[in-house]
Amino acid sequence: MFTGIIEAVGTVRSATYCQGDLRLHINSGQLDLSDVKLGDSIATNGICLTVVALPGDGYIADVSIETLEHSTLGTLASGALVNLEKALTPTTRLGGHLVSGHVDGVGGVTAIEPSARSTRYWIEAPLALARYIAHKGSITVDGVSLTVNSVEGTKFALNIVPHTQEMTTITSWQVGTKVNLEVDQIARYLERLLDPELKESQQSKQSKLTSSFLAEHGFLR
Structure with missing residues (x-):
């Protein structure tokens, strides 16, 4: 989860296609990665990406085909600038609004x-x-x-x-x-x-355990 308050602007060092999906190497610029570990999430141009490697100058993340189809990440080339934000913590100020990083x-x-x-x-x-x-x-x-x-x-x-x-x-x-x-x-x-349609489905599944049903079957007098 994120807030939409950008912490730094990073630079794409490389964008390499591998077996159909994409691996991005992002130079994180002024973003402090001292508290970031493998598996953590970083929003990259608004897309929640999982850190798979920390080479020292930034992070590396894999981008799935699904994400490529619904975002602009597939158009990024070496040298492109990207907005960066680390995942929020319980003590983070919510200066923007709740952002999932799942681009629509x-x-x-x-x-x-x-x-x-x-x-x-x-x-x-x-x-x-x-x-x-x-x-x-x-x-x-x-x-x-x-x-x-x-x-x-x-x-x-x-x-x-x-x-x-x-x-x-x-x-x-x-x-x-x-x-x-x-x-x-x-x-x-x-x-x-x-x-x-969802409401109709929910109504059809509502419990049939009513007072009339209980009385009819001898549970109420």
């Missing part, structure tokens, strides 16, 4: 507009994800916890303050840049709970 899909930057000292980025989400994106709601873009400032159909706007641009890879975004999207977990679970 890929969006694209469609417009970049100046907005006083901030910059407004418009991003188009896949149609299947648009229903989860709400005005003033939270969304994770390339691992960064951000507030949705406007929504127009499948497009949404983000106002990025200078500090966030300086501390992340957002400053490198251009029109056409592809980004990883993770929608708010509450929205996903709420939809599941309200799914009419």
Whole structure:
């Protein structure tokens, strides 16, 4: 679990395909790895990756075919910059929102507009994800916890303050840049709970042990 507050920007040292999936070697830059051990998780551009090796200058992680199909990791080349965040601990400040690191899909930057000292980025989400994106709601873009400032159909706007641009890879975004999207977990679970098919299934499985049933079979007088 993560917060979406980026701790450092790293650099891809190598991206090597091996038997269909990908092995990434990430130079972790200013990210402190002194408390990281094999098997720990590090969000890389918003994707929860498991550390399989610690070569000294960063970490190595394997990326499955499933992850490659639903994210931008497969497009990363040597020298690419990535947002990094270590998994949160019980004492971590939750400065962003709860982020799982399980990317839902890929969006694209469609417009970049100046907005006083901030910059407004418009991003188009896949149609299947648009229903989860709400005005003033939270969304994770390339691992960064951000507030949705406007929504127009499948497009949404983000106002990025200078500090966030300086501390992340957002400053490198251009029109056409592809980004990883993770929608708010509450929205996903709420939809599941309200799914009419699921409710019907649950109702059909409800216990038939009623007071009438008990009386009919001699358990109540």
